[in-house]
Amino acid sequence: MSSVSMPQVAGNGLEPGFRGVICASFGAAGDTAEQQSDSQPKLDLHFEAATPQTLSELRSVLGSSSVGVRLFLSGPTADIRAAAAVAAECGLHQEEMTLLSEEAAPRAIYCPHCHSTTPTFQPAGSEVPCQGCGTALVTTDHFSRRMGAYLGYAARVEEAS
Amino acid sequence: MTVAALPISPHPAVDGGLQLEVTNVSPQTDSIVSITLADPSFRKLPSYVPGSHLVVQYGEEGVNAYSLTGSGNAPSEYAISVLRVEDGAGGSRAMHRLAVGDRVYVSRPRSAFAPASTATHHLLVAAGIGITPVLSHARAAAERGTTSSLIYVYRPGSGAHVDEARELLGSALTECSNRDSFQEVLTEQLTKQGVGTHLYVCGPNAFMDSVLDQARAAGWAEARLHSEAFGAAELDEGEPFTVNLVRSGLTLDVPAGVSLLETLEKAGKTIPNMCRKGICGECVLPVLRGTPQHRDLYLTEQEKAGNTTMMCCVSRSEDPEMELDL
Structure with a gap:
């Protein structure tokens, strides 16, 4: 591709x-x-x-x-x-x-908690609230071709545990 | 029933493999026999990926690879079908002499012709004894609920596994007995497959080349094409050349008609190898300097152009001298 x-x-x-x-x-x-x-x-x-x-x-x-x-x-x-x-x-x-x-368009961030995607203009490493479940997601550069989106993960998850 | 003594020691290609007993021998045609192997104490055998082959030792030193014809899912026996080749190295004739109760050393199944997991349909194309790995694919597809169709070319009266293929595939099987009818069917099939179809072909090299070229011409991306070679064309003896083994500090002359692999073995080097025909990829060597004359079927065009690796069983040197990392 x-x-x-x-x-x-x-x-x-x-x-x-x-x-x-x-x-x-x-x-x-x-x-x-x-x-x-x-x-x-x-x-x-x-x-x-x-x-x-x-x-x-x-x-x-x-x-x-x-x-x-x-x-x-x-x-x-x-x-x-x-x-x-x-x-x-x-x-x-x-x-x-x-x-x-x-590329000027927003990037899709995939939420592994509720499987929805959230568009954002923020660069990798920022935090965005997930549109689906509200989890604060840290955006990454990790792109999944299958999901068509960048992986997000719950912010401060290590601190919580 | 004759019980043949096992060869004294297993060949390196079957080392770490299995010792199996012949449990059934049944002729498919005048020149093709199906042989079933099982564990002598009835243990389950390792599962295998559809399209896999088994390396079977014959005599003291010979090994041959044969496609497994089952689906590979939790097998209690391994089945292979062997075409007798009168002027071959003797492996197929030895296989045809096997009788129920004989023991053989075999490798674990090796996968080199796997189905694509993303395929929505498998288009299988076989000529002659090339039916064997493709039958494995058809069985596995049926078990897994994926669809497959098969174009099978064989000379009337000399087709192996025809009844099984008919039963397994029904109307998805097209049998062809000559080149013209095959050509017509192939052209039609290549242009009407849904976008998720993958193509698998096994047969003589010239047959496979022709099928693959036609698929490419019909717009099939390389990633959709899969082939399994079972016989390498006879190669000419090649030009003599000199090889420098940089790490060993050795310089060896490779005469015309003698392979690099044989030369290295004579010099006491142990090079992992199996088919010795440029098919299996076992004897790959790193090249430091020089341009290999690639004659194998294993490396991709890209890898061949890189000139950093070569198959020492069949490939030689374009230059009078080359250096290997050995």
Whole structure:
């Protein structure tokens, strides 16, 4: 999986042999996922955000596609990472996805206590209250591709014990 | 019933392995026999990953690897199927002489053709005796509730495990008896698999190369492709070269027609090795200087380009001289 910062557009995602491209953009990133796929079939999807509804739409599109397809995702990091996690669950391989991420967008912090994610602009090492359970979470640089989020952990947990 | 005496000592490749007894021998075809091995005191055998193989010792010094055909889940016996190769090194002929009650030294099962845990479907492709590891995959998939389909190419009358494959896979089995019908089926299957499918192929090298190349051309990412080599092509004898063993301070000449591994062994070096055909990856050596002429099937293209490791059983040197960290 290649991950490039905006506004650069990846040109290396389409190795020979691919059979069709799905371009999914999130938020305002509308046109950035435009990929020239010449004669190959191409499907453009645009979503406001990665919500359970839009992700399930993506899931059903992937569920009806075949091996040989490539996926381009563009938009805020948290959204495209959530979409990449869904694609991996569907069986798409990392090397078949290209991510174009807007890094200025908030990062998703995963709460291991209630399994919800909380967006934040704070850098790693800061504290944010979890949207799901209110636990004060310390943010980290530890990123999970499966969760599509950075791991958070309960602040001052050592002191409490 | 004849009880053959065990060889005097186990070969290094089966050392630390098991001593098993032949409990059943049944011919599959004119040239393929299925052999079942079990613990003489009926102990459970180690489980194995689908697609694993067993190294079996024959005679005093010979070892061969054979794919296990079971699912690998809590086995009470190990089953292998052996094709008799008349002009081989003698291993398959020795296997065909085995009778119920004979004892053999075998390794623990070794996994080199594992199913991908993230696969949503397994597309299995086998030619001839290549059915053996793929049958293991089909059985394991059925037990674990994943789906699999199999394209099996064999000459009419010489297919092993055909009935089992039919029973196991039903309509998910496509049998082909010639190249043209196989080509048609393969092309169709390669273009209609759901995105979570992984491909597993076993058969002669040229067959596997052709299947893998066609999959790549149809857009299959490398990570979806799995293959199990069972026979290496005959290699030419190569150019002579000199090897410097830096840590031992030794310089050895490797003549044409003699492998680096044989040269090192003659010089008293013990190099772990097993297949001696560039398949198993056992005899890897670190290269300090020089460009290896890679002739193995084990290292990835990336590893070969790095020129920091080589398989000394088949690979040689591009240059007149090379240095090894040995």
